[in-house]
Amino acid sequence: xxxxxxxxxxxxxxxxxxxxxxxxxxxxxxxxxxxxxxxxxxxxxxxxxxxxxxxxxxxxxxxxxxxxxxxxxxxxxxxxxxxxxxxxxxxxxxxxxxxxxxxxxxxxxxxxxxxxxxxxxxxxxxxxxxxxxxxxxxxxxxxxxxxxxxxxxxxxxxxxxxxxxxxxxxxxxxxxxxxxxxxxxxxxxxxxxxxxxxxxxxxxxxxxxxxxxxxxxxxxxxxxxxxxxxxxxxxxxxxxxxxxxxxxxxxxxxxxxxxxxxxxxxxxxxxxxxxxxxxxxxxxxxxxxxxxxxxxxxxxxxxxxxxxxxxxxxxxxxxxxxxxxxxxxxxxxxxxxxxxxxxxxxxxxxxxxxxxxxxxxxxxxxxxxxxxxxxxxxxxxxxxxxxxxxxxxxxxxxxxxxxxxxxxxxxxxxxxxxxxxxxxxxxxxxxxxxxxxxxxxxxxxxxxxxxxxxxxxxxxxxxxxxxxxxxxxxxxxxxxxxxxxxxxxxxxx
Numbered sequence: 136x137x138x139x140x141x142x143x144x145x146x147x148x149x150x151x152x153x154x155x156x157x158x159x160x161x162x163x164x165x166x167x168x169x170x171x172x173x174x175x176x177x178x179x180x181x182x183x184x185x186x187x188x189x190x191x192x193x194x195x196x197x198x199x200x201x202x203x204x205x206x207x208x209x210x211x212x213x214x215x216x217x218x219x220x221x222x223x224x225x226x227x228x229x230x231x232x233x234x235x236x237x238x239x240x241x242x243x244x245x246x247x248x249x250x251x252x253x254x255x256x257x258x259x260x261x262x263x264x265x266x267x268x269x270x271x272x273x274x275x276x277x278x279x280x281x282x283x284x285x286x287x288x289x290x291x292x293x294x295x296x297x298x299x300x301x302x303x304x305x306x307x308x309x310x311x312x313x314x315x316x317x318x319x320x321x322x323x324x325x326x327x328x329x330x331x332x333x334x335x336x337x338x339x340x341x342x343x344x345x346x347x348x349x350x351x352x353x354x355x356x357x358x359x360x361x362x363x364x365x366x367x368x369x370x371x372x373x374x375x376x377x378x379x380x381x382x383x384x385x386x387x388x389x390x391x392x393x394x395x396x397x398x399x400x401x402x403x404x405x406x407x408x409x410x411x412x413x414x415x416x417x418x419x420x421x422x423x424x425x426x427x428x429x430x431x432x433x434x435x436x437x438x439x440x441x442x443x444x445x446x447x448x449x450x451x452x453x454x455x456x457x458x459x460x461x462x463x464x465x466x467x468x469x470x471x472x473x474x475x476x477x478x479x480x481x482x483x484x485x486x487x488x489x490x491x492x493x494x495x496x497x498x499x500x501x502x503x504x505x506x507x508x509x510x511x512x513x514x515x516x517x518x519x520x521x522x523x524x525x526x527x528x529x530x531x532x533x534x535x536x537x538x539x540x541x542x543x544x545x546x547x548x549x550x551x552x553x554x555x556x557x558x559x560x561x562x563x564x565x566x567x568x569x570x571x572x573x574x575x576x577x578x579x580x581x582x583x584x585x586x587x588x589x590x591x592x593x594x595x596x597x598x599x600x601x602x603x604x605x606x607x608x609x610x611x612x613x614x615x616x617x618x619x620x621x622x623x624x625x626x627x628x
Contacts, residue, residue, distance in 0.1 A: 137291070139290045140164045140165055140290065140293075141163040141165065141292065141293050141294070141448075141452050142155075142163055142165050142292060142294045142295070142448060143165075143166050143168065143277065143290050143292035143294070143295045144165060144168070144295075144296050144298055145267050145279070145295065145297050145299045145304070145305050146167075146297065146298035146422070147167045147168070147250075147261055147298075148246065148298065148300065148420070149180070149245055149434060149437070149438065150420035150421075150434075150437035150438060151299075152246065152250060152261075153190065153249060153438055154298060154419060154440075155167040155253060155259045155261075156194040156195075156196075156252055156256060156259065157193065157194060157441055157442065157446075158445050159258040159259040161445055161446060161449025161453075162258070162453065163258065163448065164258050165258060165259040165260070166260050166290060167253070167261050167262070168261075168279075168290070169261070169263055169264075170264065170265065170267070171263065172263050172264050173263060174243050174247060174250065175246075176243055177396065177397050177399075178355070178358060178360070178396070178397075180240065180242045180245075180433060180434035181239055181352055181354055181360060181431065182207070182237065182238065182239055182352075182431030182432075182434070183204075183238050183240055183245075183434060184237060184238070184432075184435055184517075185230040185231075185233075185234040185236050185237075185238075186230075186535060187434070187438050187439070188200070188232065188235075189232040189233075189234060189538060190439070190441070191248075192234075192546070193442070193548065194249070194252055195252050196245075197234070200240065200244070200245050200248050201234075203240070203241050203244040203248075204240045204241070204356065205238070205239045205353050205355065205356055206237065206238055207237040207238065207239050207338065207352075208224065208225055208226040208338065209223065209224050209338035210222070210237070210338065210339040210340075210341075211223075211340055211341070212341045212343055212482075212485070212501075213341065214343055214344075214498050215342065215343070215344035215345070215346065218502060219505065220485075220502065220505065221501060221505070221510055221511070222510075222512060223512065224512060225237055231536075231537040231538065232535075232538050233539070233540040233546060237431070239353040239354050240434075241354060241356065241357075241358060242434075244355055262283070264283060264284050265281045265282075265283045265288070266282045267280070267281055267299070267304045267305065268280045268281060268282050268287075269308065270295065270305070270309070270416070272295070272309070272414045272416050273415075274414075276291060277292050277294065277415045278290075279291075279295060293415065294415045294448060295415060296417045296418070296419055297309075298418075298422060298437070298441075301404070301421045301422070303418065303422035305416065305418065306418055306423075309410075309413050310413075311408050311409060311410045311413065311418065312408070312409045313406045313408055313409065314406065314407045314408075314409055315404075316405035316406065316407065316476060316480065317405070318404065318427055318483060320403045320483070320487055321364075321365040321400055321401070321402050322350075322362050322363060322364050322400070322401055323362065323363045323365060323374045323375070323383075323399075323400055324361075325363070325384070325395070325398045326358060326359075326360050326396040326397050326398075327358065327359050327361075327389075327393035328357060328394040328396050329359050329392070330392055330393060331391065331392040332392075334389060335359055335389065335392060336351055337353075339352040340352070341429070341482070343485065343486050343488070345490060345491050345493075346489075347363055347366065347383075348364040348486045349361065349362065349363050350362035350428075350429075350486075358396070361383070363383050364486075364487060366489070374400065375398050375400065380395070403427040403428060404425045404426075404427070405427055405479070405480055406424065406425045407423070407425075407473065408422070408424065411423050411464060411469065412464060412465060417444065417461070419444060420436070420440055421433070423440065423468075424472045426472075426475060427479045427480065427482075427483045429479045429482035429486060430475055430478045430479040432475040432478075435475075436471075436472050436475060439468065439471070440468055442604075443464060443467060443603050445603075446601065446602035446603055447460050447461055447463070447524075449602075450623060455568060455623060456623035457624030460524065460623060460624065463523035463524045467520045467522065470518075470520075470522070471518060485497065485501075517535065519532075519533035521533055524622050525605075525607060525622075526599070526608025526609075526610070526618045526622070527608075529595075529608040529609045529610050530593035530594060530595060531589075531593045531598065531608075531609045532606055532607065532608045532609065533606060534605070535605055535606070536589075536598065536600045536605070537585065537589060538604070539581075539585035541581045541582070550581070550582075551570065552570060553602060554568075554570055554602055555570065555599065555600065555602050555607070555619070556569065556570050556572050556599070557570065557571050557572065557599050557600075557615065558572045558573075558574065558579070558586060558597060558598050558599075559571070559573055559574065559596060560573075560587070561573060561575075562575075569616065569619070574590075593609050595610060596610065598615075599615040599618075599619055607619055607622070
């Protein structure tokens with residue numbers, strides 16, 4: 136049967152375009168379709184962590200994104216009177232990826248960098264102004280119907296991935312329900328253009344004021360954001376009025392230091408789709424999960440979805456793996472997503488206390504913890520994978536493998552290339568489907584000390600690193616190859 140593409144991606148936001156780029160990198164033909172005619176021009180997501188910059192590095196967009204981003208070194212939770220309840224300080228912190236730990240972005244600039252890369256990729260096509268109206272999934276693939284500026288059109292694809300946001304049409308047409316994690320708070324978001332940065336905070340702040348919980352954060356270069364929790368009885372129309380916004384910003388003394396860009400009312404939700412895959416239809420990003428913004432992991436979660444899913448679809452469609460490999464997508468990603476949602480909920484429920492007595496009790500408890508040195512002081516890293524396509528029980532399985540950098544800026548991922556790696560202390564031969572990288576090889580020599588130390592710490596002869604740079608497992612090279620083939624549902628030779 137003829138197909139128009141291997142994978143049809145619905146939604147060409149940052150998750151959809153990153154997925155399209157990664158799928159093309161896997162050698163697949165991709166169509167990305169979006170109902171909009173272009174990039175949404177106003178800020179939305181604010182933060183990406185270092186592992187996500189590494190994902191962007193894989194598709195050739197990291198430098199362009201970082202050029203318009205700002206590094207955030209501190210994230211403080213304050214009382215209404217300015218006492219520090221909690222402080223995450225990453226000043227000078229080294230990360231496993233080599234990129235800065237916390238990066239504040241301008242989403243339209245990030246999307247522009249990704250779309251510029253997409254234009255350079257022959258295997259991926261972007262179709263703007265295409266609105267999904269129907270889909271039929273069968274064993275033969277997915278038939279998607281669209282309303283387009285040229286009239287009705289249909290696309291036949293082997294797989295379809297819905298990256299079409301919180302109000303996902305794909306999720307609705309597929310009949311996939313949501314688990315509600317019981318967090319629903321309306322907030323007013325105010326984005327500004329910075330004229331005088333010296334008059335603005337140079338760190339990210341959560342003001343735990345029961346009178347009006349407030350967020351104040353850096354954004355991409357030249358921008359700053361405030362978020363104000365709406366109080367009972369307030370309406371979106373009321374809080375969006377210029378006089379109301381001026382009154383909210385007045386205590387920050389930023390008149391003349393910033394110019395208004397836009398305001399919007401958002402409901403901060405915590406929701407997870409019950410099924411991330413139904414046959415040949417899959418979900419990613421906000422279509423699959425939504426989190427309150429307090430941990431800054433909403434966009435990060437979607438881009439991790441893209442990295443996880445791309446290599447698995449590539450392996451299946453090239454005939455290197457059984458279709459059951461796709462079942463590991465939700466198995467791996469959902470607990471990871473829920474861990475970050477739980478963190479965001481903890482932060483949100485801490486911030487969103489509006490009862491003065493409860494807020495005073497919270498403040499007293501958190502200040503006491505801080506005085507006793509029991510408060511966390513470093514940003515919480517991503518949890519390891521605990522199930523799925525892993526060699527369970529081997530040291531390091533499920534961790535993200537580090538990316539050493541040399542003093543001249545050379546990076547392991549760029550040198551070692553795409554696909555799965557077998558890194559070993561000794562020459563392990565040339566197993567099919569894996570890039571063999573003995574520590575002593577010329578390619579690995581600049582990174583040998585860091586990689587050897589990683590292996591030594593885990594008492595391992597070798598490590599097999601998946602294409603998304605998560606560790607499949609460690610141990611003897613021969614055993615790793617055998618277990619990898621078994622995990623991909625292939626027969627060992």
